[in-house]
Every structure is written in structure tokens, then in C-alpha cells.
Amino acid sequence: GSKNQGDQTAPSTSPEVSAEVTSQPEQTADEAFNVTITDSTGTEITLTKKPERIVSLAPSTTEILCALGLEDKMVGRTKYCNYPESITALPEVGGTSNPNVEAIVDLNPDLVVGATHVSEEVIGKLREVGINVAFLNEQENFEGTYSAIEKVGMLTGTDEKAAEVVAEMKQKVADLEIALQGLNLTELPKVYYATGFGESDYGAGGDTFIGEIIHLAGATNIAQEISGWSISKEQIADGDPDIIIVPSGVNMAADMATTDFYKDLRAVKEGKVYEIDGDSISRQGPRVADALVEMAQKIHPELAK
Amino acid sequence: MKHKKALIGNISYLYFLLTLCLILFACISVIIGVADITVGDIINIIGAKLKLVPLSESISKGQETIVWNLRIPRILMALLTGINLAITGAVYQSLFRNDMADPYMLGVSSGASLGAAMGFILGGFLPVWAFVGAMLANGLVISLSGIKGKVSPIRLLLSGLAINYFFSALLSYIRIQSEDKQLAVFVWGMGSLNAASYKRVGILLAITVPILCLFFVYRKELNLLLMGEEAAKAMGVDVSKVRKRLLVASSILIATNVAFTGTIGFVGLIIPHMVRLLFGSNYKRTLPLCGFFGMYFVLFCDDLARAVSSKGEVPLGIVTALFGAPYFMYLIYKERRRES
Amino acid sequence: MKHKKALIGNISYLYFLLTLCLILFACISVIIGVADITVGDIINIIGAKLKLVPLSESISKGQETIVWNLRIPRILMALLTGINLAITGAVYQSLFRNDMADPYMLGVSSGASLGAAMGFILGGFLPVWAFVGAMLANGLVISLSGIKGKVSPIRLLLSGLAINYFFSALLSYIRIQSEDKQLAVFVWGMGSLNAASYKRVGILLAITVPILCLFFVYRKELNLLLMGEEAAKAMGVDVSKVRKRLLVASSILIATNVAFTGTIGFVGLIIPHMVRLLFGSNYKRTLPLCGFFGMYFVLFCDDLARAVSSKGEVPLGIVTALFGAPYFMYLIYKERRRES
Amino acid sequence: MICIRNLSYEKSHKTILNSISFQFEEGKTYGIIGPNGAGKSTLLKHMMNLIVPPKNTIFYEDKDIRNFHVKDYAKKVSFVFQENTRQVDFSVYEMLLMGKYTEMDLWGNLSKEVEEEVVELLKELQILHLKDQPINTLSGGEAQKVFIGRALLQNTPLLLLDEPTSMLDMHNSIELMHCIERLKAKRHLTIVMVLHDLNLALQSCQELLLMEEGKIIMSGTPQEMVQGIELQRVYHQKLHLIEEAGQSYIVPRLF
Amino acid sequence: MICIRNLSYEKSHKTILNSISFQFEEGKTYGIIGPNGAGKSTLLKHMMNLIVPPKNTIFYEDKDIRNFHVKDYAKKVSFVFQENTRQVDFSVYEMLLMGKYTEMDLWGNLSKEVEEEVVELLKELQILHLKDQPINTLSGGEAQKVFIGRALLQNTPLLLLDEPTSMLDMHNSIELMHCIERLKAKRHLTIVMVLHDLNLALQSCQELLLMEEGKIIMSGTPQEMVQGIELQRVYHQKLHLIEEAGQSYIVPRLF
Ligand SMILES: Nc1ncnc2c1ncn2[C@@H]1O[C@H](COP(=O)(O)OP(=O)(O)OP(=O)(O)O)[C@@H](O)[C@H]1O
Ligand SMILES: Nc1ncnc2c1ncn2[C@@H]1O[C@H](COP(=O)(O)OP(=O)(O)OP(=O)(O)O)[C@@H](O)[C@H]1O
């Protein structure tokens, strides 16, 4: 069942993280391992043994698990889990939204970790046949990312490592804040982050994670008013962005320069269309802090280094 | 008609044969899947579950689960879905006297999707939400088109279309407006038997049996309805009552099915056509035959889905269309050749 | 029929009035949008573009672009889309003698979506891909149902459904298999006039004008086709030829439109129904009236979409359904009340 | 048997039936004649409850026909339409079985004797050789006989026939009248039929109703009818009567 | 005018037309009679090219009718079906205009005189008062007249009528025959009609064709027809002939 209200990503709803640690794991000895957490579906997951066979159902959780040094405990992944590269040696269980239940069961996992895209049905079915599934659909912001990392840490008995990773991320954000302190707040550059263009335009709205990253990187999002991703050409023209940022790897920057309407935009004419690693910015994993830094460097090459 | 009758020969003999083959087919289907489990192990597992033999030691807990809790309920669900969709499609095609009628036409699928999405946002057991959404959409269509007075087929068809458009648009709107990525990718639409379980099979069965019985009871009325409303009345059919009963019953049936499996297109449209093409219009024959062919078809498609699924689950709705459509086109093509 | 005739009075007077109002409506529509531009500025921009007045200094380049390159082509596109969809819908409803016929029924929309997705993966100008996909799907339907021999409406309908299912399934399959973020977000299905430009308006116009003329020429044949194939033949209509010509022409028209705007549902289905409900079946009247109502409806919906778009662009297909469906349901409901 | 009291019917501000009153007696054969558009079919549809009459206007054995359940009424009255849909691929045999709807059990099964009864009727109507032919391939007259047969199989005490002979050849028309006569003798049938063929009407009906513009303007025995002047007035036609063997024949005279 | 040479037609292994040969002469009125299922409608549909005949079997003025363009053929031959679809809401006037399809210009416009012609015809058929009524509300006979009117408006030299009087009352049947007679005199029409009413056939046709089981088993003048024994054999019926004023009348005798 789905009871993930409130703790979802919507900033308008309760910002509290619903996952509460109800009992601290004892880290002294493996045999005394006992941890219970409440995941995003409101389900209590109790592990009495350190998980040894983990299946990850999302690229973001895979990255988290690997960052926590658990790569050798993973036995399955989705076909989109491509970072770190060594992980691609693991067997696939399908895509993110509709992985193959039988393939997962066949791997005999003692923990399945999933995020955002996994279908309710798959989670329900796995739980029905007695497999522990932690579904981490955290708020789509830095807080949510930290909490996801911490929860994975708790479940796998790697709290310390998790705390380390989170601290490192926080440090990067804080460093950036300091670097950007000198900005004139009334004259921040206007930025548009485009994920799709042409027939329909898709860009990061004010309430998306990428919207937050733009804000933290010291820029004004021209799609600040928009909720979600759908935007009209009139809004882009009206917003008149100084800088356009696009995910790398799909040749968007080059295409924009040759497409009607876009090629007449000031940012495009001035050559201020920058690419950013699409994976790290869109996955709620340890790499978002790097993405933020990268974004800031693109926007303020003179300040952030 | 003569040669069609010859073709089916003794009809109860045919039904017997079809049942036999179906059981065989279902048994074979248990073997299919990504996990590597030998036939012997499967037999052992089933035997053990039925308390006939002890479970062999070499069989892991996972394998046991796969056979008993994943594959078998899934096959049962496929059979139920097949019979429900095909028979309801056939019923609708007579009720509306329109060849394009299909079980989802009265808003069930869009209602279920919207309901599921609402459940997603507000929390709760999704199938219940989907069921409520489906019944709501359906009820709206039926009541607006006049359940109280005469139920006019064409009005039902059109309101069904309108409600379908409306609910789908509402769903799209909610999706677009929601910044929630999860909702954005949340797809109830493409049906899948992934979540089949004995509980669901049980519930669906409990609803299927009485409603299919009702349909079978009304076979004679369905035939008469093909003659037109006035003629049916003159022969003693209480047209409005029959329409209403069948509509309400089929709504419940399809809403339940959709709630458990999502929308599986094509089956309810194409199987009745195929059967009529091959065996004529008489519902006395076509209704059971639709049931059989529906079960065969959905089971076959799900087997395919499971056989190719090592790279991830392919929704059943996709398989039914990818394999059903070309065959259907071929039938149409052949029919054309034969005619000219 | 008597009162219906009275209702429309002098028909050419009505057309004149409708045209006048439409022009007025289109002008008012230029004012609508998220960007804050005064009416004075708009008039100034248009005047300057038509080289009537010098452009005021206070007007930014962006405002100029918004009025001249975004809003005006978008309004023109809305008008063209409205007239094309509504009239093609009306034509199909006569060609197939089926009330559920709509312009996308022969596979155009699923073909276009698949084509666009292919273009997305392989690179290239999407509208061209979409057009090719649409024509391919449509061509497949028409040729398999027998363009050479007799074209049978029911066969066309059914192959159209099958191809639609097939192509949609293929698209879903590709999406699932790739789950490329871009492709997943990429929704060709929900139409939008976002990408309107003078070039596109020009191309679409160049295709629309001759094909609508053809439809107008064939109004008399469309009427006769309603009497049934044999009767039409006995009165001198070369049924196969007419069907083929209209099919090919409408395919090209709708494929082009879909390529530029995506699928905008509901319009082509509902406008013809509404017009027939109000003004009867004679295509001499209904075809132009469908054109007018289609234009009004799509323009109105797009205005709405643009008016509420400050929180994000709402695809036109969603607006047409959200506003059209309840009104249509109301019409059906009223019709029912009147009847009983 | 069936009694009509002051029945009127309007549609689109046009009076189609104008205060019709008539009492149909059990066991008689009635013929309704009258020019095209007189309202004959409309009257029959009212009597069949297909156009629901106003309250207290039509009674079947003293019970308002509105109060009958559809199925019960179909056990009392059967109806052959003037125009019938036959765009279905049911065989003649399957079509005829439909007439037995009211006698079917829940699952649509019929008693063993029904098959014999149907074959008997097929023979009587001389369409036994068409038993398994789909009705959408029949000729107009053959189909007409199937529809009549279906109504006959309903085994109702009252039979309403709207132009049953319109597509039948001479032999089949006469045979049909014989068939009806036989059934009547056997089952004490009451028959109301609309006929345009006046000679058939004169010979096969015991009482004729002449309708014009929604009214029954005259009723009486065939003899009374041919002797009155109403018939000539209604048809705007001088009738040529030929008497032979005590029977009057109306012959059309074109020139 | 139209010449049929050895035309046969089979369907579902049943011979429906069996090597039919006949030459229809210009300016005459032909009646086709015969029992139900004899193949009359099938023959007419072949002559109208609706069932495409085999090569070199039917010729219109020495040209194989298969080689005519549909529109050109509709200028030569018009056809009234035995059964007509009328589930549309066209008005009677709109329906009649459809008959003028071959004369319409590209945009569907007609010359000014057509309106008068249509009104003239409406008067002649006595349905002027129904001019604006939708045809799905007409009575059977009224609709029949509209369909006949539509065919007449095609102004073709050859007119094929399949049971045109089947739903008409006596007066309208006779009026229709008069109307056809007048048109014939005016336009040198050739008419082929299927009739079940033998008296009408005898009086209004110059030559009769008797069909049975897909064959034309006899053809000749009405006098020859009534005197031959074929008629009685085909109809399995003793015919009662009454002679009056030099004209033979066939009267059905039921009992
Ligand atoms: N909706 C309507 N509007 C106007 N007139 C109508 C409507 N419905 C029926 N009528 C008229 O009612 C009259 C009676 O029709 P009905 O079918 O009862 O005639 P009928 O006596 O059976 O004629 P026929 O011998 O031709 O079958 C006709 O003149 C018809 O035009
Ligand atoms: N597909 C078919 N299979 C078998 N028999 C057929 C088929 N199509 C037509 N027939 C038969 O062909 C015969 C001739 O039909 P047709 O309609 O020409 O008769 P008709 O002379 O017009 O009769 P009527 O007077 O009843 O109108 C009928 O007996 C009919 O049953």
C-alpha cells in the first residue's frame, strides 16, 4: 500500500522526514544487528541481520550503496545503474519502474532498496513474498538526499560511512555558499535549465530539485513561477535568460543553435549554453553536491572554482 | 452458416477439447520464467504444497516462492483476465450494436487510472482507489445517459468517450502540474499481471463467477438485442432492464479487473471479432468461445511477456497488442481476399 | 427539420456573421498570454511589422518576438487545427457510417508518435519523422484493408484500431526499454501549439486549402454515402474512388497537422456530433459549420491554455477535453431530457 | 380481447392518431385498411406497447397494457413489423427460435418438442430448404416469411401483422392466409392485420377497419365495406367491383 | 436497349441465376413476375451493375455495362431497391435532390429549374406536404414514394423498379402507374419492374417475364401470359380469371 503522503517531494507539504529511527543499531557486533526504520511507504522494515545480498532498484540508491562501500554486497541492479562503472558487471533485474519480480526473487536478496520510480505493485509483491524492501522516496532536495543516504546507512550498518558522505556533501555546499557570498543579489544571472525543447518545452520549475540547485548556485531561475516541468515558449522569451543549461550527452546545445526560436534567444546568440552532467544532477545520490558545484562554476566561472 | 456449423462439429465436444488443451497449456506455462527451475523441481514444489510429497532439499526458498507465489497466481490471473475481457467485449458489442465497442469504452480504464493516481497522492490501497475511480466514471456515464429512462446505446457510447477524454485529461493535468517525479512517471495505464496473488485471484474469482453466469443467462437476450430494440421488445425482452443489468454487472467486473491488472487493451475488442468472423453471431456459441479464446490469448501473451522478460518486465498490454494486432490484420486481409 | 432550418435562417448571412465574430475573437486572443504587454504596444508592434507605423522605443525585442513570432502564429495554427480536425472528423463519420469515428482512428496519431520517438532516438527534424510515421501507419491501414479492391469501412475501422494498438504498444515498448529520461518525458501524444511558427502555418495552410476544397467538392458524395454503398452507386457515386480519394486526402491533412501540433483529441469527434445534433446531417450545411465551430473551439481552448499558463504550459489536448467533455455531456443530457 | 378508448397521438405538432376507439373481439380476424400515412402502423405499435399509450387508453382483457410486464405481454401479443432489420448472420432456424424467447428457461434451453414445432412451421411456410441459410442472404419475400414465422412461434392469442404480404408472391400470400386460418381454428387466435391488398382483406378478414388521417372512419364486415361509399372516397378512386360466386372482387382499373 | 446474354450467377454453391438471356427493347414497359426467391432482385442488381456481371453478358446499347463509368451509367439507368435504408434525418426535399447527383456541378449546385422540377414531382406523387419532413419519420408507403421520386429525378432512359408498389395503397399504386405512363410518353422511357401484383402487371406492362428458380421460363404479352399454363404451374395455384371489358383480371380465391 501507499502511505507516502506528506513525506513526498512537494515543498508545499510537510517538510518533515517521516523516516524515524526507532531503535539505534548496535554497531559493536554483527550478530547483535537489529534495526528498524519506517520508509516512505510508511512500512516498518526490521533487519536483524546485516544485509549481505542487496538489490538496488534505482541508479540513485546504487550510487549511495557504492558510496557507502557496499558494492561487494550488491547482487542485482537495474539496467540504468551505470555508476560507478564497475557496477555494470552485476546482473540486471530490468528497468526502474517495472523490474522483473521473478528475477529479483531468484537472486535471494535480504534487502531490496528502491527509490522514486519503482512501481507500487512490484514493492507490494516483493513484500508479500517476504522480502525486505526499503522504498526511499525522499524530498527532492538536499535534505532529502542526506536523509536517503543516512537511511541506507542505517539499514546496512554503515552509519558512520553515511555520516561521512553527508558531511562531505554539506561541506561542498557550504564552501560554495561562501564563494558566492560576494554576489549582487539584485543582479543575479537569469538561468534556464532545459530538459527538452522543440515541439514542447520542458525546463526545471521553481519547485524542482534542479530549481533548488539553480537557486543555490547563485542564479535566478526564469521558470521560478512554474511548478513541474512544462513551460511555454512565451515564458522563455519573456524570461530572456542570460544562461541556458542543458544536460550533457544528448547534443542539446548544438541542436538549440540551429533551431528556430531558440537560435534567436540572447543566451544562444551569445554562446551561453552550457552542458552539465545529466546523471549527477538528476540522481538523488552523493553526486548532487558535485553537480551543484559544476552548475555554479558554469554560472559564475570567476567565483566558484 | 452451414460450413461454420460443420467447422465446429459437435459443440460440447469442442468445449471439452478446448478445456483440456487449456489445462495443458496452463501447466506448461508454469515452466516459463527467467528463473532457472527444472520441471522436476516444479512438480516437486507443487506436490509439496499440496502436501503430497516432501519438499526436496535442493530447492531454495526463492524457487519455492517463484513457482507457488509468483507463477501460479499469475497464470490464474491471466485466465480470469482473458475470460473477463473477451466476454465483456462481446457483450458490449451486442449491447451497443457497434463494432468498435470494447470493455473500457464506458470510462473504466481512465477512471481507474485517475483513481489510482488519487490514491497515490492521498494514500491508501491502490486497487481500492482504482476500483472506486472506475465505478465512478462508469456510473457517471450510465446515469448521465439515462439509467432511469431509456438507455440509448449511442448516447452511452458518446458519453463514455467524453468521460474517457475528460478523466484522461484530468490525469494528465495532475501529472503535469505535479512536480513530484514519482507521480509523473506513475503509469497505471499499461496493464500487467505482476502483482497477481492468491488473494486477488480469489476476490476476482468471487466476482467473475456470478457475473459470467449472469452473462450466460442473458445470452438469449443478447442475440435478440442484435435484432434491434423494438423487435426485441416485441418478442418479450425487457430491453431497458436487460441493458441496465448487463451494464452494471459488466462495470463491476471490469472495474475489479482493472483495479487488479490495469488496462489490457485489444483483448476485449479483437477476440469477439475474431470469434464472430470464424463462428458467426449467435451468442450461444460465441460467448463461451470468446471466453476460451480470451483465456488462451492472454495466457499466451503473458507467457511471452514472462519468457522475454529477462531484461525487465514487459507490460502485458504491450504484448497483447504487439502479437494480437498483426494476427488480426492478417485475418482481415485474408477475409478480404476471400471476399473478392 | 423545419425548425432546424428556421434556426439557421439565411445560411450565408450566418456564415458572414460567424466569420466576423471569428476575426474579432482572433484579435482579442492576441492580448492573452503570460507576458505583460499592453494593448497599445501590441497594436504598435503589429503596425510596425506591417510597416504602417514606426516601432515605439519602449518595446523590447522580447515583446516584439512574443507578439509577432509566438502569439500570432499560434493563433493561426489554432484556427487551422480547429478547422482541419472538425471537418475531417465529420468526413470520417460519413465515410465509415460510425459515430465513433475520429480523425486519428486510422493510426495517424500513434504513427506520428512512434515516428517522432524514432526521430528523437535517431536524430532529425521531428515533424518530418512524425509525418512519415503517420503516413506509414495510415498507408498500412488503407492498403491492408484493400485500397485496390473495394474499400470496406468496417475493415478500415478495425485495421485502424489494430494499427493504433500496435504502434502505441511499440512506442511504449521502446520507451520502457530505453527509459531514457528525455524519451520518458518526451510526450508527443498530448498536442500543443507551442511550436507554431509562420513557416509551419504556411506549410499547413498550403496543404489545408486544397484538401478542404476537395472535401467541399465531395460534400454531395458524403451525403449520398450516408444512404449506403449500393444506393450511392445507383445514383452515380463511384464509391470506391470517392472513399480512396477522401481517405488519402484526409490522411495527408491529419498527418501534417499531427506532425506540427501533436494529437489534439476530442475536437474531431465531438464538434461534428454537436453540429449534427443542432443542425442535422446534411453535409452541405454541417461541413462549413463544423469548420467554424472547430476553429472557435480550438482557439478558445488555446486561449485558456495560454491564460492559465503562468504556472506552466498546459497541453492543448488536455484543455479541449477538460472543457469540451462537460459541455458535450450536458448536450447529451439535455437531448435525453427533451426526448423523454 | 383488446379495447382502445379514445387514443390520440401527436408528434411534431402533427396529429397522427385522432381519438381512436375500438373493441377487438376474441377469435376474429380484423383487417385494417387505409391509404398510406393514415396511421395504421402507428396504431399497431401502440397496441404492441412499443409506443407507450397514455394511461387508460388501451386494455388487454380489461387490463391497461401499460401495466403488463414486457415478457408477459409478449406471451399475449406478437407483432410482425412493416420493415425489419436483417443485417445479422443468424440462420433461419436460429431466427425462428427467437420467437420462443418467452418459453425459454433461464439458460435459454427449450423443450424437445420445440424443434419439431419449428420444423413443422418451416414446412408449412415452405422454407424448410432455407433452414440453415443466414437471413441476410435471403430474398425479400423469404425473409418476410421468416419474420412471420417467428411471430407465429410466439404462440400468442393475439397476432398483429403489419402488411405481412407486402413482399410475398400471390401463392405465398394465399398460403399465408390459409396458414393463419388453420392456426386460428386450432388455437382460437385473434388476428389484426394491416393489408393494402383489398381483395385479400375482403376474403380473409371478418371485420375491416378503414382508417384515414388518424381516424377509424368506418368499420364493418367486408360486405358492408365494399357497399359503402367510404372506401371510394378515401381512395379517391372509383372501385370496380366484380361479383363472382357470391364474392365481390375489387379490381384496379388503370385506364 | 439492354441485352442480357447467357448470364449465370452462383453464390454459396447455389445457382441463383441460370443462363439468362433476354433483349429489352427501347420504349417498352416490362414486368418481371415470379415467386419469392426466383432471382428477380438479383437479376435487377446485375442490370444495375451493383453485382458486377461476368464479361460480355450484359450490354447497354451494345456496350458491356462493366465498361461504363459509375456516373455515366447512373445517367442511363436508375434503380429503386426492394428495401431501402432510411435511418437518416434528411428531409424529403434533400432526399429527392440526391437523385440529381449526376447533374450537379463540382460544388454540388444545381440549375434553377431543378427546384421547380422537384416541386412538380412532389405534387405528382402527392407528397408535397411532406417536403420538409425528415424521411426517418415517414410511413412506409410515403418513404417508398420518396425513393421512387428520387429515381425518377435521375431522368434516365431506363428505369428499374423492384416491387415499387409493395408498400403503396391501391390508389397510390395506380397513381404511380399513371405517373410512369405519363413520364414514358414524355421521355420515351424504358421500364423494367418487378411486381407481385399480377393485375397491376397485366395492365401496366407490355411484356411480362416469368421467372422461376433463376431462369426466365416464359416471356410474352400479358394476354399470352394469362392464357399459358406456365403461370399456374409456377404459382402452384389455380388462377381465377375474370374477363371484363376485354381485360382479364386474376383474382385470388382463398377458399
Ligand atoms: N415525427 C413525425 N413528425 C411528423 N409526422 C410524423 C412523424 N412520425 C410519423 N409521422 C406521420 O404519421 C403518419 C402515420 O404514419 P404510419 O406509419 O402510422 O402510417 P401508415 O398508415 O402505416 O402508412 P403506410 O401504409 O404507408 O405504412 C405519416 O403520415 C407520417 O408522416
Ligand atoms: N449467399 C447466398 N447463399 C445462398 N443463397 C442465396 C444467397 N444470396 C441469395 N441467395 C438466394 O437467391 C435467391 C434469389 O434471391 P432474390 O433476392 O433475387 O429473389 P427475388 O426473386 O427477388 O425474391 P423476392 O420476390 O422474395 O424478392 C433466394 O432464394 C436467396 O435465398
Ligand SMILES: [Mg+2]
Ligand atoms: Mg405502415
Ligand SMILES: [Mg+2]
Ligand atoms: Mg426481390
